[in-house]
């Protein structure tokens with residue numbers, strides 16, 4: 001795809017749903033895409049600021065190659081400004097770190113060296129470095145490595161179409177169901193994210209959804225019901241929902257940690273909406289995966305480790321119902 005198009009004297013960046021209209025020399029909201037000499041230059045292409053080998057469960061993805069490693073990378077910058085960001089030191093960083101160029105081939109070589117089944121584009125918002133991610137992803141597929149996007153879901157629809165067949169799985173944050181909160185406090189847009197979640201699903205990208213429960217911001221019964229019902233109705237009851245605990249960070253220092261009671265209330269609301277797989281994150285619970293049909297424990301976890309995986313070719317060993325997800329390729 002072309003990552004930008006001309007409109008009058010400006011270029012429109014097509015990477016995310018902000019669709020920034022940039023004059024020559026101007027940089028978009030994300031701080032890393034700039035109109036330079038009649039094209040949009042991705043300023044972080046080849047300059048990851050974080051490279052780690054993580055369990056795929058840490059993304060979090062619980063139904064995608066469980067127990068495997070994901071070679072994880074991120075750059076600086078973000079197209080949102082969430083006041084509670086837990087990765088703010090890189091997502092809100094404005095200074096470019098352009099000392100050592102890391103070519104897409106080198107990322108794939110490192111993933112192979114560390115025996116990773118996937119490469120995860122994560123830590124900051126990967127949509128804003130999509131030209132880099134896309135090239136890595138194509139090379140990764142050639143070597144049998146899968147690709148994961150950990151994203152705020154504010155891609156352009158053009159990018160989601162372009163990802164199809166290249167990005168295999170996504171964990172998408174659905175941070176709220178309040179359009180004003182999304183716009184004013186987070187710098188995003190609820191409507192585009194809801195459309196994109198359906199778009200990911202339609203295009204066959206394996207999808208898990210995460211909601212960070214922030215006390216007083218998105219923890220009312222009404223809002224949690226709206227989120228859970230949307231997932232159940234539009235994405236399917238077997239879409240995993242990760243509800244995770246907030247702790248004070250960045251500009252949001254005055255709110256308390258999310259209580260276990262609130263997380264369990266959210267879980268009960270999710271079950272009531274019909275969701276089969278709800279996982280509580282950031283509080284050290286074990287979070288087993290159970291069969292939707294007969295309740296047999298299929299995968300047991302301790303932290304980010306899998307202590308037992310009882311799936312047989314992706315199915316329950318008791319009633320043989322397939323578990324939704326991607327299991328059989330490692």
Ligand code: SF4
Nearest residue numbers: 013016019020028030
């Ligand atoms: S990635 Fe999004 S925020 Fe950044 S320049 Fe492009 S449209 Fe704007």
